[in-house]
Amino acid sequence: MVEFRVDRGGGLPAYLQLVQQAREALRLGWLRPGDKLPTVREVVATSGVNPNTVLKAYRELEFAGLVEARQGAGTFVKAALGSVEPEVMAELREQLGDWVRTARTAGLEDEDIHALVGVVLTGENNNG
Amino acid sequence: MVEFRVDRGGGLPAYLQLVQQAREALRLGWLRPGDKLPTVREVVATSGVNPNTVLKAYRELEFAGLVEARQGAGTFVKAALGSVEPEVMAELREQLGDWVRTARTAGLEDEDIHALVGVVLTGENNNG
Amino acid sequence: MVEFRVDRGGGLPAYLQLVQQAREALRLGWLRPGDKLPTVREVVATSGVNPNTVLKAYRELEFAGLVEARQGAGTFVKAALGSVEPEVMAELREQLGDWVRTARTAGLEDEDIHALVGVVLTGENNNG
Amino acid sequence: MVEFRVDRGGGLPAYLQLVQQAREALRLGWLRPGDKLPTVREVVATSGVNPNTVLKAYRELEFAGLVEARQGAGTFVKAALGSVEPEVMAELREQLGDWVRTARTAGLEDEDIHALVGVVLTGENNNG
């Protein structure tokens, strides 16, 4: 079961954090079509946000066609995001893990790594 | 000179995007102590946000001790973030570029990649 | 409940006056951890400044780690400043009151007294 | 000779700091009618502000009737502020010094002391 966490104080709206974490879980295959999302009450209990905030996030996911709320039953995953085979994903993950270890050894912090990934993905070139 | 871009509509507050981009530039060494940040008016011109939004971002950076605003002169970088040698950074970047190419070939989209990086960094293990 | 007042026309920015009054209240124990600050709207009503000015002051206090803004709930004192016992404080206050009376009898105005306190505190010696 | 100091970064306008320091010097008798204020150049050299800023402060003092600018000669004190005898002032200062020592021993910091003085002067009563 996916578990949500909310970090207050970072400026990022709580409901957005929930939406992004759900999307991430879908991306990585932690959530697959048919899976049940935690109930609003469970999310409230584990993350400390207001029920309405959770509802808003779930509504947003439903609007995006990713989940489906079934009255009295809960909220369920409707569509998948990404379709990479688990084995391929695992392989990529291992390779990335190696690289991350190298980067950390070189002195990069997590924030540096995120920044570098962003740059490489957008293909910006500030190598001069 | 660093150039800021603001993507409205993503829910992420404009001033936060500016703060993060500045931090990223510091992280990657694009901005070094003593460097001048674009003036408020320049950012307004290139990104389309309101001057006060830029001021708020700059103030946040100042609070964090990263930059220093000098009345009538501009805003300048005060402290560095991270101190990895450019050559090392370039090497890491190349390796990461290779991995990204592999990942994309396997069908991962940018969002998948970001999610995977996040997971690997936090060391979460949902393989089981 | 602490009540803020803003004196326009003294050149001192309104938001700074609010910050200083809050700090003063914390210093003197009028505000203690957990206490609720007046809402933005209340301050607006009692002091006549703009809501954004109050927000700026509250944000500054939050940056300083003194208060905590809880969305939809209000702004609350997080940390104490100084920790002198109320009785000790009262005793000191009484002694100071005596001295002030003497000083005023001698012809000193409030501004003189403030100046003299500043000098004594910084230990400057221009008796020369 | 009075020496001005300017503390940037406190939010308080530089020219106001100069004005207040001049007033304080007049209050405490460090500057007496006929005395010469430091030249603009000297202030610039010792405080690091812009000449125009000093000029603005001196203009303000002149407007208040406290000083007088004599072309080519400098700026001179015209009027006194406060008229307490030096011996009385010294006596008060000594008494205040005793009280300050007591307060500091009790754990009060300078900021607490300033706050307390402000409260006693305005006669506010929050003793409950």
Place this chain on the structure above:
DNA sequence: GTGGTCTAGACCACC
């Protein structure tokens, strides 16, 4: 009804 974000625009302090 709470605080937070953003805008448009005026005016000030400073270089």
Place this chain on the structure above:
DNA sequence: GTGGTCTAGACCACT
């Protein structure tokens, strides 16, 4: 022409 302060007011996130 630089950053800083403040206003008026709209709209959003959250309790």
